[in-house]
Amino acid sequence: MSNTDSFIDEVTEEVRRDRLFHTFKRWAPVGVLAILLIVGGAAYNEWRKASQAAEAERFGTELLAGIEANDQGQSLSAVETSSELQAAVAGHLAAADALAGGDRDLAITELETVEGLGEVPAIYKDLAAFKAALALSPDTPVEERRAAFEALSAPGSPFRVLAVEQMALIQIETGETDAAIISLNGILEEAEATPGLQRRVSELIVALGGTPGGQG
Secondary structure (H helix, E strand, O other): OOHHHHHHHHHHHHHHHHHHHHHHHHHHHHHHHHHHHHHHHHHHHHHHHHHHHHHHHHHHHHHHHHHHHOOOOHHHHOOOOOOHHHHHHHHHHHHHHHHHOOOHHHHHHHHHHHHOOOOOOHHHHHHHHHHHHHHOOOOOOHHHHHHHHHOOOOOOOOOHHHHHHHHHHHHHHOOOHHHHHHHHHHHHOOOOOOHHHHHHHHHHHHHOOOOOOOOO
C-alpha cells in the first residue's frame, strides 16, 4: 500500500470517528432520557404494585375486624374504602351481617347503597337488588314484594329464574296454587336452572299436587 493510500485511509477513519462522535453527542441526551423513562417506569410499576398490595391488605384486615366485631354490620359499614368495588364488597358483607343480626332495615339500606354505585360490575348491583328483595319483611305488602321480584325476572337478568321462584312462592302465599305450579314448571324448562334449583322446584310442585313437567 502506498503512502497516499495509507493517508487516505487514516483520513477516512478520522472522518468516521468524528461523525460518530458528533452523532453520539447529538443523540446522547435522547438515549439518557429513554433509559430514565425505562427505569422510572419500572420503579413506578413496582411502587404501584406495592401500594395496591398494601391497600388490599388494609382493606382485608378491616373487613375481618368488622366481621369479628359481630355488631350487625355496623363496623363493616364504617370500613374505609378506596374504590367503589371495595364499597360494593363491604356493602354486601355489612348487609349479610345485619340480616344475621335481625336488622332488615340496615341490610336493605346497605344493599340499596350498592345498587347506587356507578363504577362496579353489574352483577354486584343485580345481586344487591335480589338480596334486598329477599330481605323485605313478610309484613311488606304482597304487591310490593311481587314488584321487587318482577323487576329481576326480565330476560337477561342473572337472577331471573330465582326471581321467578320467589314470585311462585308469593303465588302460593296468596292461594294461586295453579299459577304457582305453572310458574315452577316454567323454571324446569330454563337452561339457567341449576340441578339444585330443579330438584327444589320439582319437590315443591309435587307438594302442591302437581306434576313436574306438567301443567298442574
